[in-house]
Amino acid sequence: MDETLYRLVSIDLWPLVAGVLVAVTCGLIGNFLLLRKMSLMGDAISHSVVPGIVAAFLIANSRTSWIIFVGAAVAGVLTTILVETVRRLGRLEAGAAMGVVFSILFALGILMMEQAAARHVDLDADCLLHGQIETLIWFPPNDLGQWLKPATLSMVPNEVYILLFTLVAVALFIKIFFKELTLSSFDAALCDALGFSAKRIHYLLMTMVALCVVASFFSVGSILVIAMLICPAACARHFTDRLRTQILLSLVFAVGIAVGGYALGAFLPQQLGYAHSISISGSMSVMAGLFLGGSVLVAPQYGWVAKALAQNRFELRVAEDDLYGFLYRLEEVQKTDMATQVILDGIGGGRVARKALQVAMGKGWVVRSGKFLALTDEGRKRAKTMVRTHRLWERFLNRELGLPTDHLHIPAERLEHFTTQKVAHALVPQGSDSLEDPHGKPIPDQD
């Protein structure tokens, strides 16, 4: 095998795979944490499994034993029970209850680790914090044909198998309980009424989170599991409103975060001239943050850029309609010699007004006649609609809601931009020919 490829596979392959598995597993279950507004339970559980893990480690004396999972599951359920108890019986708010429970358990865990270290038992606090993904080294056989032999596969780091197993478990859990999970997330009361105990689902979900946390511990450490739990789903949230789509997208983002994070930590420093790499768990969570920032910015419809553009378009439309209405009102009082700048200031001024005028002239609805502006026939049609809607609203607000005449203009000014034809039609009183608004001005007919 080629030299670089060999190095890549022996050093980088399994950490990358492990990272991807962590991201995908946590991202998958994180969708439901996000949905239920329980993101911080992920934080709480990742702190409070520590005593369980240390205890299990002390009993099993190995880092990759199934006893660790039992310890984690117990700690996960215990945390949930304790938080519920403190919240209900102690009548503390949820955040404080979580804070109390997990910090006490974490302190206990730290103490146990120190005591274990005193007895020369090998459990490193730093490992717990940020994992040891970089140690997943594997020496592949040179001949590709050997890769699928059991002997080779047994040399693959245990952590990878554990993660694979957890991923399958989580995927099955979500597949089997999808209906119950979704229902209890959106409407717990209905869930209970239909016979599925929302409380049991909650405990089950938290147990699965605890298992994910533990499986990921030795790869990315405790705190960073939280990033993997929340960020993929949070990114996906900005792109869709549908849960299934969100779950699928979160998987895509999870893979992207893991791969990108690994590249950032392992390869980028060398490209920049530094000899050493950056902690992989650190770089992955930074990448998670970058992905989230990117999603918040560029997501269509819900992203910041999209919203700003939509806001601009809206302001433009409003200014344009205001322009037509303004010119029509000038025509009504036969004032045709108002300076363009004054008109623009009258509809709000600034860049938006100027742009609105540009658009109106581009459409051919407003023309310059000499030094002044005038409506064309097309423009006048639109203007009449706007003014009609405005005055119908004033009439309605005055007669039906009893607003005094000096309180009508501003609400009508706003409402006229949001009135559909149907509503406008409903505003017209029965059997009336020529109507007047409360200020005495005539309401234009519908063309």
Added chain:
Amino acid sequence: MASGLTEVGFSWPSWAEFFNALTLRAGFNARVVTLGTTLLGSASGLLGTFILLRKKALVSDALSHACLPGLVAAFLIANGFGFSGKSLSWLLAGAAFSSLLAVLFIQLVIRFSRLKDDAAIAVVLSVSFGLGIALMSVAQSVSSGNQGGLAHFIYGQTAAMQFHDALVMGGVTLFAAVVLGLLSKELCLVAFDEDFARLQGKPIAVLDFFLLGLTVLVTVVGLQAVGLILMIALLVIPAAAARFWTERLKIMVWISLGFGAVSGYLGSIASALLPRFPAGSVIVLVSGVLFLLSFLFAPKRGWIAAMVQNFRTRLFITQDHILRGFFEEMEFNADLKTLKMHTFFKHATRLDRVCLYLLQWRGQVRRELDAWSLTDAGTAQAKRLTRNHRLWEEFLIHYADLAASHVDRSADMVEHSLSPDVVEILEKALAEKDQAQAALASEVPGSVHPLGEKKSEQGPSHG
């Protein structure tokens, strides 16, 4: 390795050592550390009350985790300029800076994204901590051994505390006390009724910023003592424990401060006496014990007190039910003046029997050989209860449009808690309805539903 679990490698401290430590005679360094942690505990307890009230416990968690990137970045910058990067105030300034940035970021995320509070906090917490870890690995490779001290800020290292640090903690505590004292009214108002405070023109964002700014200050100062992961414990647990003891803010502040101080004091002493018991963890565990004791034993809000109160209420309700049950039996069966004991005991639970004896002790029931009957006092009470019950039933029928067969359950529960003024309101309300006039005519209104069938279903004492 298995033997490692059982062999105890240290000896417990002697009583003399323990006493010395408690009375601060175990040496200057120990005194300094104890003073420092006690002051830190006080400041955290004081601040924690307001954090608890404003429901910002987990924001404080994010704040303390977000200290890390700033801390390490400050180290890297100093290192880059050729300094050793060990100047404490410089490092802590960096920590404070990134912590405050985190506050800002949380608000930005909530404002501009689709994420709610909990997700925003979780994201900022984890990403900033991850950034800190990444920077730490850079520091490890860039400097040569200078960065070893950085990890101590994560788990704490009280042994390194100097007198100067304890002084700083004292100063911070005083400062926090003054600021919170000045702002306590406004903070209280905002905590309990935010909309009203907004209407009154109180600058809520500014107040929150002050509170979180103080939190950052206390956190940064406490990094050395308990480390950043456990700072949240000191900020939340003493205040949560204090909550059980009082409903009044001023008292809660003092109790919380006291709990924090005691945790810091006892924690650091215990940690110094027992080898390899890290101070941060022990302090937190001491505060945890205080919390547990408060949870169990506090009067009124404590669990035991609540259970006791629950039980007393059940006793009263059962006694009332026995009285009314007997009264209704006598109504139904005019010849009945006493009830045979064995008839009663056939359907009675243990609670019922206890209550019967309680009624006897209170003089509302009289025992004659193998039967018992109501005394005058008992009869009066029974009449009052039955009247309450039936007035309530009438009320439900005429005002809530319930059917006569559906009102009994509710009246069963309500009859015990109708005070005389509420009964007066009931009477007034019923007086306005024509159909209810008959109910008001007699001392005890007739029952709207048949009594006999019910009795056979449920036994004598539960009407």
